[in-house]
Amino acid sequence: MKAESAVQRRLLDLAEVDAELGRVNHRRRTLPELAEISAAEQTTQAKRDALVAVETTLGDLDRDIRRQETEIEQVRAREDRDRKLMAGGSVGAKQLADLEHELATLQRRQGVLEDDQLELMERREAVEADTNHARAELDKALGALSDAQRRRDSALADLDSTDAKRSADRELMVKQFPADLLALYERVRAQRGIGAALLHARRCGACRIEIDRTAMSAIKAAAADEVLRCEECGAILVRTAESGL
Template identity: 60%
Template sequence: MKADPAVQRRLLDLADVDAELARLAHRRRNLPEHAELAAAEAAVRAAKDALVEVETKVGDLDRDIRRLERDIEGVRARADRDQKILASSGVGAKQAVDLQHELETLARRQGVLEDEELEVMEQREALGMDVQHAQRTLDEGQVNLIAVTERRDTALADIDAGEAGRSRAREAVVADLPADLLAEYDRRRARGGTGAALLRERRCGACRLELDRTAIAALRAAPPDAVVHCEECGTVLVRTPQSGL
C-alpha cells in the first residue's frame, strides 16, 4: 500500500484523537463516583431497612399498649360494677365476701397490667428515639446520595463534552484520509489498540521497542510513500526526519 508521506502523518493526528477518546472511555468506566454512588445507594437501602425494622417494632409495641389499655379498662369496669353491687342494699354476707375477694383479685390484676403497660411504654419511648436516629441516618444518606449523583452526572457531562469534541476532530481527520489507508489503520488498531505511531530514533511509538538492524534496513530501503509497519506490534509506522533512518 502506498500513501503520500504527508497523508501518512495525518494518521498520527488520528491516533492522538483515538488515544484521547480511549482515555475518556476509560475515565467513564472508572469514575470514582461510580463506586461512591453504589456505596451511597447501599447506605440508603440499609437505612431504609433499619427504619422499617424499628418502625415495625414500634407498631408492635403500640398494639401491645392498646391491648393493655383495653384490659385495664375492662378490669376497672368490672371493679366499678362490683363496688356498686357491694354498696347496694340487699347484698348477703356470702355475696359480700365473694365480691370483696373479687375486688382484691381485680386490684392485683390491674396492678400487674399497669406495671406491664409501664414497661412497654418505656420500651416504646426508647424505640421512639431509635426511630428518630434511623430517620436522621436515612435523611443524611439521601442527601449524600443526591450529592454523589450530581457529582457523577457532572463528571459524565464533562466526559460527554470531551467525547463530542474529539469525535468531531476525528471526523475532520478521517475526511482527509484515503479509504484504503483508513481501513488499514482501523485493522491495525483493532488488533493492538494503536493504529499508527511515529518511528522516532528507531523506536516504535506504540510498543516502545527499538527495531533491529534488519528492520531498520528494510524501512530505510522502503519508498517514502510506502505504508510500513512495526515488525513487533504491527502498527503502521510513520517515518519522519526524526526516525533515525
C-alpha cells in the same frame, strides 16, 4: 501500500483523537463515583433495613400498649360495676363477699397490667430514640448517595461533551485519508488498540519496543510514501523529522 508522507503524518492526529476517545470511554467505565455510588447504595439499603426493623418494633410496642390500655380499662370498668353493686345495698352477704374478693383480684390484676404498661412505655421510649437515630442515619446515607450521583452525572456530562466534540472532529478527519489507508488503520486499531504511531529514536510509539538494526535499515531505505508497519505490534509507523532517519 503507498500514501503521501503528509497524509501518513495526519494519521498521528487521528490516532491522538482515537486515544482521547479511548480515554473518555475508559474514564466513563471507571469513574470513582461509580464505586462510591455502589457502596453508598449498599449503605443506604442497610440503613433503610435498620429503620424498617426499629419501626416494626415500635409498631409492635404501640399495639401492645393499646392492648394493655384496653385490658386496664376493662378491669377498671369491672371494678366500677362491682363497687356500684356494693354501694347499692341490694346484694346479700355471700354475694358481697364474692364482690369483695373479686375487687381484690381486680386491683391486683390492674397493678400487674399497669406495671407491664409502664415497662412497655419505657421500652417504647428507647425504641423511639433508636428510630429517630435510624432515620437520621438513613437521611445521611441518602445525602451521600445523592452527592455521589450528582458528581457522577457532572463527570459524565463533561465526558459526553468531550466525546461528542472529538467524535465530530474524527468524522471530518477520516475524510482526508484514502480508503485503503483508512481501512488498514481501522483494522489495526481494532486488533491492537492503536492504529498508527510515531517512529521515534528507533522505537515504535505504539508498543514502545526498540526496532532492531536490520529493520531500521529497511525503514531508512523505504520510500517516503511507503506505508510501513511495526513488526511487533502491527501499527502503522509514521516517519517524521523526529524519527532520526
